Amino acid sequence: MSVTHHxxxxxxxxxxxxxLSEGEAVLVASHLSFLPDARKHIAVAEAMGGALIECLAPSxxxxxxxxxxxxxxxxxxxxxxxxxxxxxxxxxxxxxxxxGLPAPLHQWMGGDLDALDWNFxxxxxxxxTLWGDxxxxxxxxxxxxxxxxxxxxDHSGTELVLVLRGHFFDERGIFRPGDVNxxxxxxxxxxxxxxxxxxxxxxLTHGPLLFESPFVRLFQRIAGLFQNPHPPAxxxx
Amino acid sequence: xxxxxxTGATSNNRKxxxxxxxxxxLELISAVARDRDKTAFxxxxxxxxxxxxxxxxxxxxxxxxxEDLAQDVMLAVWRKAALYDPSKAAPGTWIFTIARNRFIDxxxxxxxxxxxxxxxxxxxxxxxxxxxDLASQExxxxxxxxxxxxxxxxxxxxxxxxxxxxxxxxxxxxxxVPLGTVKSRLRLxxxxxxxxxxxxx
Numbered sequence: 001m002s003v004t005h006h007x008x009x010x011x012x013x014x015x016x017x018x019x020l021s022e023g024e025a026v027l028v029a030s031h032l033s034f035l036p037d038a039r040k041h042i043a044v045a046e047a048m049g050g051a052l053i054e055c056l057a058p059s060x061x062x063x064x065x066x067x068x069x070x071x072x073x074x075x076x077x078x079x080x081x082x083x084x085x086x087x088x089x090x091x092x093x094x095x096x097x098x099x100g101l102p103a104p105l106h107q108w109m110g111g112d113l114d115a116l117d118w119n120f121x122x123x124x125x126x127x128x129t130l131w132g133d134x135x136x137x138x139x140x141x142x143x144x145x146x147x148x149x150x151x152x153x154d155h156s157g158t159e160l161v162l163v164l165r166g167h168f169f170d171e172r173g174i175f176r177p178g179d180v181n182x183x184x185x186x187x188x189x190x191x192x193x194x195x196x197x198x199x200x201x202x203x204l205t206h207g208p209l210l211f212e213s214p215f216v217r218l219f220q221r222i223a224g225l226f227q228n229p230h231p232p233a234x235x236x237x
Numbered sequence: 238x239x240x241x242x243x244t245g246a247t248s249n250n251r252k253x254x255x256x257x258x259x260x261x262x263l264e265l266i267s268a269v270a271r272d273r274d275k276t277a278f279x280x281x282x283x284x285x286x287x288x289x290x291x292x293x294x295x296x297x298x299x300x301x302x303x304e305d306l307a308q309d310v311m312l313a314v315w316r317k318a319a320l321y322d323p324s325k326a327a328p329g330t331w332i333f334t335i336a337r338n339r340f341i342d343x344x345x346x347x348x349x350x351x352x353x354x355x356x357x358x359x360x361x362x363x364x365x366x367x368x369x370d371l372a373s374q375e376x377x378x379x380x381x382x383x384x385x386x387x388x389x390x391x392x393x394x395x396x397x398x399x400x401x402x403x404x405x406x407x408x409x410x411x412x413x414v415p416l417g418t419v420k421s422r423l424r425l426x427x428x429x430x431x432x433x434x435x436x437x438x
Contacts, residue, residue, distance in 0.1 A: 009427030010405065010420045017399040018337040022347040029350045038352065043326065043373075044380065044430055049337065049399050050330030051381040054258075056400070058287030059294055062304060066282050069308050070275060073315055104350035158406075158416075184416070 003034050003178040007160075009041070016045030023131045023139035024160070027180075027204045029104035031162050034178030100165060105202065116141060122226050124148035124193075135206070142201045144168070144193040150209075150226065151216050152190040157206025159183040166199030168192060188212065258284075259374055262328040270318035282311050289336045295400045298344055306343055310336045327377030340402075376434055383433045391426040394419055 007028065014020050015028045032038035101111060109130055116128035124145035131139040136157070146166070161181045168175050170189040175181050183189065188210075193199045209226050211217050219225040262284070268277035286307045293303040313335050321331055341347050387395065397403045397411065405423070409416045 008420065008424045009431070010423035013395070013398055013423050013427050014405060017402060018341050018349075019398055019402045019404050021404070022345075022349060025347070025349045029352055033352060041431070042352065043330075043376065044434060045427065046326065046334055047330050047377050047380040048384060048395060048430065049333040050327055050377060051384050052396065052399050053288055053292050053333045053336070054329040054381070056288050056291040056295075059290040059303070061286050061290060061307065065286065065304065065308060066279055069282060069286075069311055069315075070279070072308075072312055073275070073278070076312075076316070104352060108348065108350040 003031075003176075005172070005175055005179040005181060006035060007031055007180050007182065009045075012041045013045045013048070016042055016049060021133055021135070021137055023133065023137050023204050026105060026108050026131070026139060027160050027162055027202055030102040030164075030202060031178065031180050033102040033104055102164070105164075113141070118143075122148070122150065125150075138203075138205050140203045140205065142199075142203050144199045144201075146193055146195045146197060146199070148193040148199075150191040152188055152212045153216075153226075154188040154210040154212070155183050155185055155206075156208055156210060157185065158204075159206065160204040162202045164200045164202060166197045167194040168199050168201075169194060259327060259329075259377065263323055263374075266314075266318050266321055266328055269315060270321065278311075278315055281314060285314070285332055286311050289332065292333075292336055292400065293340060296340055296344070296402045298340070302344070306336075306339055309343070310339050313339070324373055327373055330373075330377060379433045380430055383430050387426055387429065391422050391429075394422045395426050398423065 011020075011028050012032070015025060015032070020028060032042070035041075101109075113128075116130075118126045118128045121127040121142065125148055126143050128141045129138055130141060142161075144166075159182070161175070161183075163175045163177050163179050165177060167177075168191050170181070170191050172181065172189070174194070208220075211220060211226070216225065220227060262281070265274075265277040265281050268274035269281065289310045290303045290307040293306055294300070298306065310332065314332060317335070321328075325331075326334070338349070341349050384392065384395070393412070394408055397408045398405075403411065405419050406416055409419045412419070
């Protein structure tokens with residue numbers, strides 16, 4: 001398992017700083033769980049946060065704050081451990097076992113892919129929306145048949161596609177499980193799903209895909225082809 | 238307050254010398270963990286609560302809520318002191334992560350996934366090997382020094398990212414520079430910090 005297309009350090013810093021949206025954090029954490037050095041990288045980025053917080057000028061707390069805190073401590077029952085962060089059971093996080101999802105994704109969404117609301121995306125392709133926000137970001141699970149194609153298109157915002165299973169390629173090369181294809185405005189590409197097995201990806205999109213072909217654009221509008229999905233009814237999972 | 242036995246500095250000076258603080262803070266956390274020592278907790282509270290509050294104010298949390306959340310963070314320090322592992326993070330880093338997570342939970346109300354340290358799918362060939370208490374303190378020290386030596390344009394984006402919680406696109410807007418510039422500055426800063434830790438890891 002070797003990741004060749006990985007996210008840059010700016011994403012690790014954004015993850016550590018807490019500045020990512022929920023959908024971005026799910027995708028970045030899932031990607032990092034494929035990387036041998038992820039823990040070290042996050043530790044470095046979090047150490048930056050620690051160093052910065054130590055250097056902040058203090059904002060005085062109210063005079064009763066400490067007394068309040070001590071009173072709350074007296075009212076506490078010492079629990080042996082805190083439930084956060086949640087640890088999935090060992091069986092749930094066996095690599096490739098059962099769900100085959102990266103642990104952070106599994107922890108966040110549960111492992112039941114069949115329970116998702118799968119919709120038509122394009123020929124041989126289905127999508128299930130996992131999360132959306134009011135900014136137009138969407139986190140989507142995509143499944144595509146071997147050999148399926150997405151015609152050449154540009155992007156209305158940053159797009160991150162993390163491969164979970166199978167592979168696809170574009171002019172940057174082959175993307176295998178753990179790889180992320182990061183695309184921006186003015187970075188058009190055409191995608192072909194590799195032969196052999198179904199390709200499953202986690203995709204974070206921001207706005208609709210902008211197809212070059214007027215024909216595809218027409219079908220995008222009237223038939224929902226490659227439509228940017230609406231967020232789930234609740235707005236979030 | 239008493240003098241710092243290590244440096245002879247008064248507590249007032251000590252506040253501005255995080256390097257000297259680190260060992261003392263480790264002692265205080267372990268007194269809280271081991272002995273449920275409230276005096277030690279009160280000292281930690283006096284030092285960290287106002288800094289956590291400043292951090293939250295920087296994230297545009299209002300005064301009232303920042304006060305409440307800073308208190309929550311310190312109570313989490315009390316509860317979780319026994320779980321604190323000095324080999325994994327310096328105290329300030331640990332407290333930063335608690336404060337960040339509290340902010341994400343309480344203010345943004347996001348359900349953020351954490352990387353699970355026990356995840357068997359993660360890094361089978363990369364045990365967190367030669368780390369000891371010293372290494373995590375050394376990382377913290379070097380990161381602090383490297384941060385103070387960053388070129389101003391890189392330091393600025395790092396600060397906006399961590400202390401104002403701005404997304405890359407929001408930083409680009411704030412500074413009036415292209416998104417790609419923000420990303421490359423952050424990437425350079427990260428690379429530099431990784432570089433100063435090269436021989437440690």
